[in-house]
Amino acid sequence: xxxxxxxxxxxxxxxxxxxxxxxxxxxxxxxxxxxxxxxxxxxxxxxxxxxxxxxxxxxxxxxxxxxxxxxxxxxxxxxxxxxxxxxxxxxxxxxxxxxxxxxxxxxxxxxxxxxxxxxxxxxxxxxxxxxxxxxxxxxxxxxxxxxxxxxxxxxxxxxxxxxxxxxxxxxxxxxxxxxxxxxxxxxxxxxxxxxxxxxxxxxxxxxxxxxxxxxxxxxxxxxxxxxxxxxxxxxxxxxxxxxxxxxxxxxxxxxxxxxxxxxxxxxxxxxxxxxxxx
Amino acid sequence: xxxxxxxxxxxxxxxxxxxxxxxxxxxxxxxxxxxxxxxxxxxxxxxxxxxxxxxxxxxxxxxxxxxxxxxxxxxxxxxxxxxxxxxxxxxxxxxxxxxxxxxxxxxxxxxxxxxxxxxxxxxxxxxxxxxxxxxxxxxxxxxxxxxxxxxxxxxxxxxxxxxxxxxxxxxxxxxxxxxxxxxxxxxxxxxxxxxxxxxxxxxxxxxxxxxxxxxxxxxxxxxxxxxxxxxxxxxxxxxxxxxxxxxxxxxxxxxxxxxxxxxxxx
Ligand SMILES: Nc1ncnc2c1ncn2[C@@H]1O[C@H](COP(=O)(O)OP(=O)(O)OP(=O)(O)O)[C@@H](O)[C@H]1O
Ligand SMILES: [Mg+2]
Numbered sequence: 001x002x003x004x005x006x007x008x009x010x011x012x013x014x015x016x017x018x019x020x021x022x023x024x025x026x027x028x029x030x031x032x033x034x035x036x037x038x039x040x041x042x043x044x045x046x047x048x049x050x051x052x053x054x055x056x057x058x059x060x061x062x063x064x065x066x067x068x069x070x071x072x073x074x075x076x077x078x079x080x081x082x083x084x085x086x087x088x089x090x091x092x093x094x095x096x097x098x099x100x101x102x103x104x105x106x107x108x109x110x111x112x113x114x115x116x117x118x119x120x121x122x123x124x125x126x127x128x129x130x131x132x133x134x135x136x137x138x139x140x141x142x143x144x145x146x147x148x149x150x151x152x153x154x155x156x157x158x159x160x161x162x163x164x165x166x167x168x169x170x171x172x173x174x175x176x177x178x179x180x181x182x183x184x185x186x187x188x189x190x191x192x193x194x195x196x197x198x199x200x201x202x203x204x205x206x207x208x209x210x211x212x213x214x215x216x217x218x219x220x221x222x223x224x225x226x227x228x229x230x231x232x233x234x235x236x237x238x239x240x241x242x243x244x245x246x247x248x249x250x251x252x253x254x255x256x257x258x259x260x261x262x263x264x265x266x267x268x269x270x271x272x273x274x275x276x277x278x
Numbered sequence: 279x280x281x282x283x284x285x286x287x288x289x290x291x292x293x294x295x296x297x298x299x300x301x302x303x304x305x306x307x308x309x310x311x312x313x314x315x316x317x318x319x320x321x322x323x324x325x326x327x328x329x330x331x332x333x334x335x336x337x338x339x340x341x342x343x344x345x346x347x348x349x350x351x352x353x354x355x356x357x358x359x360x361x362x363x364x365x366x367x368x369x370x371x372x373x374x375x376x377x378x379x380x381x382x383x384x385x386x387x388x389x390x391x392x393x394x395x396x397x398x399x400x401x402x403x404x405x406x407x408x409x410x411x412x413x414x415x416x417x418x419x420x421x422x423x424x425x426x427x428x429x430x431x432x433x434x435x436x437x438x439x440x441x442x443x444x445x446x447x448x449x450x451x452x453x454x455x456x457x458x459x460x461x462x463x464x465x466x467x468x469x470x471x472x473x474x475x476x477x478x479x480x481x482x483x484x485x486x487x488x489x490x491x492x493x494x495x496x497x498x499x500x501x502x503x504x505x506x507x508x509x510x511x512x513x514x515x516x517x518x519x520x521x522x523x524x525x526x527x528x529x530x531x532x533x534x535x536x537x538x539x540x541x542x543x544x
Pocket of ligand 2 (some may be wrong): 175
């Protein structure tokens with residue numbers, strides 16, 4: 001690594017400057033301004049959550065960071081380099097899971113290791129170990145040979161999570177990754193996710209996470225900062241620092257500060273949430 | 279009430295019984311009708327058909343002709359498979375290729391395989407190469423069209439997922455696009471095999487008409503000989519039944535293959 005690409009302390013991991021995204025329907029030419037003037041820095045090693053009403057552009061922002069969609073305005077950088085397209089250093093967990101229907105659980109989790117850059121330099125045995133490790137971690141031991149159509153929604157979501165983690169990306173882009181899970185499993189995996197992210201490690205050794213959720217309490221439990229988005233068009237309406245110390249235990253959920261922050265965020269999006277369904 | 283219970287009783291019969299009941303009934307009716315005709319009548323009758331079948335099998339003619347036709351179908355199908363798949367993947371994956379080739383393909387597609395027979399005969403004579411060309415031509419279109427469809431309808435989100443895992447373009451085609459297209463390709467193969475079998479019979483009938491029989495063989499030509507030279511309607515019916523049964527067997531084989539190859543589909 002030369003000096004130019006070395007991430008300096010001051011440099012954010014991700015930098016979104018005045019990013020906008022306008023969709024144009026191919027036939028009708030109808031334009032939808034999904035995201036407008038979105039500016040945000042994500043620090044290296046930060047756990048950032050995005051909340052906002054349905055349809056406000058959260059997935060759109062995530063897909064642009066992933067390099068899957070190009071912004072129609074503004075610029076996105078990672079480590080100071082313009083994001084041109086997708087890459088394994090920015091792993092994505094899709095809202096609709098995007099599992100390969102013809103691959104078993106095991107082969108879905110091992111897909112990137114087998115066919116993509118994350119598996120470079122690993123022996124078959126090492127890949128296998130890694131797949132097993134993450135399959136076990138998400139509680140899917142025993143279901144390795146099943147195909148996606150044989151899994152429940154929550155199981156599919158856990159396969160997608162294991163697949164993302166197995167590829168060991170530097171930046172984890174997660175689109176409502178725990179939404180389909182029951183409350184207990186979700187809480188277990190939240191704690192597990194914090195561990196994998198590196199909550200116990202030095203700040204410099206942590207991965208960078210951008211995590212979309214509908215659960216305000218989930219955002220407060222996990223995040224260093226919570227971005228609240230407003231819709232039509234999608235913008236940053238507030239950024240809330242979550243000043244709850246780490247490592248976070250289950251018990252913090254009952255602390256007054258947790259309740260305060262949850263209420264504060266809820267009051268920020270309440271009006272829009274009501275508008276959205278009115 | 280009674281009709282309801284009757285239908286449900288019929289519905290409860292094993293499928294094999296249901297499949298043979300109606301044909302058996304028709305054969306009985308046919309035989310009764312045939313017995314009212316004078317002994318010299320050329321009209322086919324079940325008993326005579328069975329006799330003819332035994333004779334043709336014993337002489338080896340039927341087996342040999344059938345195998346020859348089947349061999350041509352398989353060879354022609356393989357040619358169509360290679361061409362249809364490779365072109366189909368190219369057309370499905372690249373819009374430029376698709377838009378350039380589509381008009382050509384679509385203008386050839388409605389031309390019946392029989393319509394290219396004159397050219398095939400002029401170029402290749404009346405033997406196996408001409409028959410093979412007809413079969414390949416007939417089987418090519420269902421394979422191509424279904425491959426293009428399968429490839430172009432691949433869930434884009436899966437391609438995107440592969441890209442975020444650092445899978446390069448070529449590897450994405452091999453590991454995402456091709457497997458996702460397999461169900462369509464299998465469907466195309468099944469349809470292609472059906473039309474290939476139809477085409478070979480028709481081609482052999484027609485080629486037989488030109489050469490006057492003997493050299494090119496095949497079950498279609500056997501039918502032509504029965505028709506034009508010996509006027510043996512029972513022999514023709516034997517051939518028709520063999521053709522039908524083989525078509526059915528090929529179709530069932532494909533269904534088994536589908537089941538084996540696609541364990542991930544319900
Ligand atoms: N491919 C597309 N073409 C046209 N419009 C689109 C497209 N994708 C998204 N949109 C529009 O962009 C807006 C934002 O969509 P997006 O999927 O980013 O919302 P979201 O915040 O992720 O919603 P949810 O919480 O329901 O997942 C919506 O109004 C949606 O209709
Ligand atoms: Mg979304």
